[in-house]
Amino acid sequence: MSAKLTDTLIFTLSSHLDLGKTRLQTLACLIVGLVNARTINLTHIASQFSGTAQVSSSYRRLQRFFQYVCLDGDWLALVVIRLLNIRPPWVLCLDRTNWKVGRRDVHLLMLAVVTRRARIPLMWRGLDKDGISNTSERIDLLRRYLDLFGSRSIAWFLADREFIGEKWMGFLLENNILFAIRVKKNTRIVLEDGRTYSLKTLLQKRRNAKWLKAKSARFALMAKTMGTPLRFAAKRLADGQLLIIATNGMPNKALNAYKRRWQIECLFGDSKTRGLNMEDTRLTQPQKLNTMLVIITLAMAWAYASATALKGHKAIKKGNHGYRLKSWFRTGFDQLRKWILHHPKTAADIWCRMWPRYKSRLKFIRVV
Numbered sequence: 001m002s003a004k005l006t007d008t009l010i011f012t013l014s015s016h017l018d019l020g021k022t023r024l025q026t027l028a029c030l031i032v033g034l035v036n037a038r039t040i041n042l043t044h045i046a047s048q049f050s051g052t053a054q055v056s057s058s059y060r061r062l063q064r065f066f067q068y069v070c071l072d073g074d075w076l077a078l079v080v081i082r083l084l085n086i087r088p089p090w091v092l093c094l095d096r097t098n099w100k101v102g103r104r105d106v107h108l109l110m111l112a113v114v115t116r117r118a119r120i121p122l123m124w125r126g127l128d129k130d131g132i133s134n135t136s137e138r139i140d141l142l143r144r145y146l147d148l149f150g151s152r153s154i155a156w157f158l159a160d161r162e163f164i165g166e167k168w169m170g171f172l173l174e175n176n177i178l179f180a181i182r183v184k185k186n187t188r189i190v191l192e193d194g195r196t197y198s199l200k201t202l203l204q205k206r207r208n209a210k211w212l213k214a215k216s217a218r219f220a221l222m223a224k225t226m227g228t229p230l231r232f233a234a235k236r237l238a239d240g241q242l243l244i245i246a247t248n249g250m251p252n253k254a255l256n257a258y259k260r261r262w263q264i265e266c267l268f269g270d271s272k273t274r275g276l277n278m279e280d281t282r283l284t285q286p287q288k289l290n291t292m293l294v295i296i297t298l299a300m301a302w303a304y305a306s307a308t309a310l311k312g313h314k315a316i317k318k319g320n321h322g323y324r325l326k327s328w329f330r331t332g333f334d335q336l337r338k339w340i341l342h343h344p345k346t347a348a349d350i351w352c353r354m355w356p357r358y359k360s361r362l363k364f365i366r367v368v
Contacts, residue, residue: 002344003050006032009348012355016079019069026065027295034276034299035333036340040292041280070287071294077122077148083301083354086115089155091257092122092145093264094163096133099272099279106284108293109133111141114263117328118304121267121297126286135168142171151175156254158261164246169230173248180247180254182261187244189232199244203234270329271296275303300329305354306339306347307332 009028010021019027033045046058053061090113098107107127112119125141127133157172157179164183172179185200233251234244247254271278276296283289307328316324316331326334339347 002340005340005344005348009351012352016355017071023065023069026061027069030062030065030295031299031302032340034295035302035336038275038337039277039280040296041277042282044280066283066288066291069291071291074123074144074148076294076297077145080113080120080122080297080301081149084113084115084118084120084304085354086113086118088149088153090115090153091156091158091260092154093119093261094138094141094157094159095261095264095268096127096162097268101282101284104284105130106289108289109137109141110264110267111145112264112267114260114267117307119263119267119270119329120300120304121271121293124290124293126289128286132162135165135171138163138168139171142177146175151177154178156180156249156257156260158258160261169246178247178249180245180249180258180261182258183232183244183246185242185244187246189230199232199234203242203244266327270300270327270333275329275333276300301354302351303329303332303336305332305350306336309350309353310335 006025006028009031010024013019013024013027017024017027029049030045033048034040036048037044039045042059042062043055046055046062049055049058093112093114094110095112096107096109098105100106107129108124109127110124111122113122123141123145125133125137127137154177157177159179159181161182161184163181164187169179169181183199185198185203187199188196189199189202190196229248231247231249231251231254232244233247233255234242235255237243243255243258245251245254245258270276273279276299278292278296281289281292283292311331316326316328319325336347336350339350
C-alpha cells in the first residue's frame with residue numbers, strides 16, 4: 001500500500017472528519033485496502049497494511065476502529081451528492097437486501113440514487129428482524145431524506161411489490177412525491193364510480209385501455225382506503241408476467257421510469273459478489289454496519305470518479321449481445337485497482353479532485 005496515497009486520503013479526510021491522526025490513517029487504509037483486496041473482510045484488509053507490523057496487529061487495529069468510531073450516514077448522503085456532482089431532481093430507488101453471518105441474518109433497507117451512469121447508496125436502515133420492512137420503518141428512512149433534500153429533489157421514487165400499503169402510499173402523496181411502485185395483480189381498487197375490482201379482472205375487461213384511474217387501492221390486511229386518485233398501467237413482460245405500476249403521475253412515463261428500478265439490484269451486485277464483497281464481513285451490530293457502509297460508499301464513489309476520469313463523455317462499448325461490455329462502476333473499479341497498484345499518484349489525484357474543498361459538517365460519535 002502506497003504511503004503517499006494514504007497520506008493524500010488522510011489529508012483530504014481530515015478537512016471533513018473530526019478524527020485523530022491514527023483513526024484517519026486507519027480509515028484511509030480501510031478504503032484503499034477494500035478496493036485493492038476487493039473485500040470488506042478485515043483479515044484480508046489487514047494484510048494490505050505496509051510497514052513492519054504483523055497482520056494480527058493490523059487486524060486488531062481495524063477491530064478497534066469499528067469499536068470506537070461511528071461514521072454518520074446522513075452526513076454521507078450530503079457528501080455523495082457532491083462527490084458525484086449530480087443536480088436535482090434525482091431518481092430514487094428503495095429496496096431491501098440481506099445476507100447471513102453465521103446463523104444470524106443481516107437485513108438492510110436501502111435508499112439509493114441512480115443516474116444514467118451511477119447507482120450508489122444514499123441512506124439505509126438496519127432491520128433487526130426477518131422478513132419485509134414495515135410502513136413506519138420506510139417512512140422514517142424517507143423522512144430523513146426529506147429533512148436533508150426536500151421532496152422537490154425527487155424526480156421519481158421507484159420501489160418493488162414489497163413496498164405497498166395505504167398508509168405508505170398516503171405518506172408519499174401527502175409529501176408530493178412522484179412515485180412508480182409495482183403492485184400485485186390481485187390488488188383491489190375502487191374506481192371513480194365507486195365499483196370495486198381486482199386489477200387482474202380489470203385487465204381482462206379493459207384490454208384496450210392504456211391506463212386506469214382509481215379513487216383508492218385496497219391492499220392485503222388494509223381496511224381503510226386512501227381516498228386519493230391513483231393511476232395504474234400494465235405491461236406484459238418477455239417472460240409472460242404482468243408488470244403493473246401504481247403511480248400518481250402519467251402512467252406511460254411511470255412505466256418508462258420504472259425500468260431504472262433494476263439499477264438498485266445492480267448496486268447490490270456491485271457491493272457484493274461483482275465488486276466489494278460486502279457479505280464477507282463478520283460485523284452484525286448496527287453501529288458497526290453503518291460505519292462499514294460509509295466506507296463502502298466512499299470506495300464506490302472513488303470508482304465512479306475513476307471511470308469518469310478514464311472515459312470522459314465516451315460511452316462504454318456494446319457487445320454482440322447488445323449490452324454494455326462493462327458497467328460504469330466495474331470500468332472505474334478495475335481501473336482504480338490498477339492505478340492503486342501501479343500508478344498511486346493518479347489514484348490520489350482523482351480522490352482529491354472529487355472532494356469539495358470546504359469543511360463539511362459531520363455528526364461524529366465516539367463510542368467509549
